[in-house]
Amino acid sequence: MATQEDDDDEINPFTTVLNDQDHHEQQPNSLTTVHDGAPEQQSYSLRSIESTVVIRQLPSEGLSFQLWPAATALISLLDSYRSSPSTSPLSAAFSGSQRQLRILELGSGTGIVGIVAAATLGGNVTITDLPHVVPNLQFNKDANKEVITSNGGAVTVAALRWGNVDDVAEIGRDFDVVLASDVVYHDHLYEPLLETLRFLLLGFEEEKEMKKKKKEKETVFVMAHLKRWKKESAFFKKAKKLFDVDVLHTCAPSDRARVGVVVYRFVPKGLIAPSEV
Numbered sequence: 001m002a003t004q005e006d007d008d009d010e011i012n013p014f015t016t017v018l019n020d021q022d023h024h025e026q027q028p029n030s031l032t033t034v035h036d037g038a039p040e041q042q043s044y045s046l047r048s049i050e051s052t053v054v055i056r057q058l059p060s061e062g063l064s065f066q067l068w069p070a071a072t073a074l075i076s077l078l079d080s081y082r083s084s085p086s087t088s089p090l091s092a093a094f095s096g097s098q099r100q101l102r103i104l105e106l107g108s109g110t111g112i113v114g115i116v117a118a119a120t121l122g123g124n125v126t127i128t129d130l131p132h133v134v135p136n137l138q139f140n141k142d143a144n145k146e147v148i149t150s151n152g153g154a155v156t157v158a159a160l161r162w163g164n165v166d167d168v169a170e171i172g173r174d175f176d177v178v179l180a181s182d183v184v185y186h187d188h189l190y191e192p193l194l195e196t197l198r199f200l201l202l203g204f205e206e207e208k209e210m211k212k213k214k215k216e217k218e219t220v221f222v223m224a225h226l227k228r229w230k231k232e233s234a235f236f237k238k239a240k241k242l243f244d245v246d247v248l249h250t251c252a253p254s255d256r257a258r259v260g261v262v263v264y265r266f267v268p269k270g271l272i273a274p275s276e277v
């Protein structure tokens with residue numbers, strides 16, 4: 001993922017990516033390699049539902065097929081939200097919906113965040129990524145069918161290219177929460193990602209009025225992010241012109257990184273009460 005232009009920046013993403021052994025040492029809910037003849041399969045135990053999620057990583061296929069640190073942080077938070085919603089930093093984003101949460105994940109990679117959201121929240125989750133990533137997402141969804149359905153969740157897999165309005169239109173925009181982890185890295189992707197967020201969160205004026213009339217909550221974007229480069233501030237600067245952005249949670253840095261994963265909430269401007277920010 002590092003390019004020539006990133007060389008002068010401060011943190012190399014590869015050195016901040018933890019392998020399964022590191023996770024095992026650092027976190028009680030650990031990723032462990034399953035030694036059953038399928039070395040790319042890893043399991044993640046979720047305490048809140050006493051279940052295990054299994055995913056396939058294909059590191060040789062590229063960055064979309066690996067688990068990134070912000071995803072791991074978000075999975076832990078989802079697990080603890082399920083155990084104790086009122087004390088969880090995610091309660092600001094997830095509470096208030098009377099029905100099954102409808103969640104869209106952008107840049108899902110292995111799909112584990114969306115799969116864990118479906119299993120822990122009983123949510124109806126659409127996991128998405130670039131078209132060539134979809135088969136692995138489908139594989140991971142199928143591998144977790146039992147844990148998803150037995151916890152009242154549902155997962156749909158779809159291709160969604162950032163900046164492509166037709167992809168979003170096909171999937172629909174009727175979501176309570178948009179989730180993402182580690183999606184701010186290449187600067188040429190900032191604008192397409194923001195374009196998709198603009199379309200998902202702000203939509204059209206008439207739709208916003210309709211939601212208000214029906215007393216429906218606005219769509220919220222929850223993003224877990226590990227800062228690697230100074231240039232990322234350009235993404236946040238642009239995002240803040242469209243959304244109110246606040247920090248829900250900051251994780252302690254792992255021993256390989258200088259900073260911890262930060263979980264942000266983005267909402268259409270003016271919706272967060274000043275006391276909440």
Ligand SMILES: C[S@@+](CC[C@H](N)C(=O)[O-])C[C@H]1O[C@@H](n2cnc3c(N)ncnc32)[C@H](O)[C@@H]1O
Pocket residue numbers: 063064065066067068069070071072106107108109110129130133160161162180181182183185189192
């Ligand atoms: C660093 S990886 C993070 C993957 C996963 N969210 C995680 O945290 O493990 C970034 C993800 O964004 C996806 N991505 C990059 N550009 C994209 C685009 N233009 N449209 C949709 N997804 C994109 C990649 O395929 C990849 O899965």
